[in-house]
Every structure is written in structure tokens, then in C-alpha cells.
Amino acid sequence: MPHDIVGHAIVSADGKIATADGAMPAELRNELDWQRFQTHLDRASSVVVGRPGHERNPNPGRKRLVVTSTVADLALDPADKHAHFWNPAGLSFDSALTALGIAEGTIAITGVFDLFHERFTAFDLAESNVVLIHDGPTLLQHGPSALGIGRLRPVPGQFRAARSRGQCHPHALAPPAG
Numbered sequence: 001m002p003h004d005i006v007g008h009a010i011v012s013a014d015g016k017i018a019t020a021d022g023a024m025p026a027e028l029r030n031e032l033d034w035q036r037f038q039t040h041l042d043r044a045s046s047v048v049v050g051r052p053g054h055e056r057n058p059n060p061g062r063k064r065l066v067v068t069s070t071v072a073d074l075a076l077d078p079a080d081k082h083a084h085f086w087n088p089a090g091l092s093f094d095s096a097l098t099a100l101g102i103a104e105g106t107i108a109i110t111g112v113f114d115l116f117h118e119r120f121t122a123f124d125l126a127e128s129n130v131v132l133i134h135d136g137p138t139l140l141q142h143g144p145s146a147l148g149i150g151r152l153r154p155v156p157g158q159f160r161a162a163r164s165r166g167q168c169h170p171h172a173l174a175p176p177a178g
Contacts, residue, residue, distance in 0.1 A: 002104045003104060003105065003106070004105070004107065004121045005106075005109060005116055005119045006107070006109065006120070006122045007110075007113055008040060008041070008108055008123075009110070009113070009124075009126070009139050010029065010033055010126040010127070010128065011125065011127050011128065011138075012025075012131045012132055013128055013131060014134070015138045015139060016133035016134075016138055016139075017111070017137055018111075018136045018137055019133055019136045022052050022136075025131065025133060028133070033126045036124075037124070040108060040124060041108050041110075042062065044062070044106045045063065045105030045106055045107060046062075046063040046097070046100070046108070047062050047065070047107075047110060048065045048109045048115075049064060049066055050066070050067050050068075050111045050112045051067065051068040051070070052111075053110060054066040054077075059080050059083055061082055062082060063082055063083075063100070063102070064077075064083035064084070065083075065084055065086045065096060065097075065100070066083055066084065066085050066086060067086055067087075067115065068086070069087055070087075071085045071087050071090070072087060072090045073087055073090035074086050084096075084100060088115060093116075
């Protein structure tokens, strides 16, 4: 199955993606990054998100695969006809995509990065240089190589307009050529 697996994240200056309770602080989000993020999600064949993210952020009608241990394998979210609960312990990722009829395209990954070890084909990462979150999960809980991000390299010329605002440094990462 030809899929691009693309991670999306914004991290604080100290490398955190959320507070200790799992919430993304409002000050970490800025409008330019948020709009770029939403555009990427709109273009994706499906968005993979953790259950807390699904519960905190209403789905605007995108196909969503919600990672949870509350189902045996794959089940429709009764409150959202575009979302399916998925338990990776009960069904492989590829089997879940097949069951949902997603044969190709980009799969956007938000917040559940450790499940896609060595599967990322790209990573859209924005780093804040002004926001600090002293406690909370980091993007790379086990280091870049554990998530497969370490093998990705910056894509030259990406996000020039976004860099001009001086508060965030966006990066597009992709596998090295060859």
C-alpha cells in the first residue's frame, strides 16, 4: 500500500509537546502554524490521533483513526461518523487502513508518534523559541532514532514565510535522497 506517513508537531523551546495533563498550551499555538497544520490535515487521506486529542479537538469532518485501548480492534465512533477507534494491539495499522478503504495517500500523524517507529516518510515540525513548558511529554520520548525521525533530513527552502515571524522555526523533514 503506497502511503506517505507524515508526522505533525509543534514543540516548546524545551522540547515539550504538551503540559503534564496532555493539553497543548494556547501560547504554543500561533495562527500561521495552526493554519498550515490544518491545511495539511485537510489534504490527508486520514488523520491518526490519540483518544485525548480526539476528545479535546472536535473533528471538522476528516477521516480520523483514533488510537485507544477501549476497543478490541476497530470500531466506528458512535458520536462521529468520520472517526474510527483503533486498538493497535488488536489490529495492525495496515489492516486498519485496508478495513477503512484507504489504499493510498498521506496519513497525518498527530501526537501518537511512537506508534510509527521507522514509518515516517516526512515530519512537519515547528519549534517555538519563546514558550517553555517545564513539565510534560517531549516529542522524542526515546530520542530521534527511536521514532525514526533521526533518519529524516531538513528539506531546503520550506516555510520561508513562516520563519519571518521570529517566534517559531518550522522545519520540513524527509528521508535523505538515494
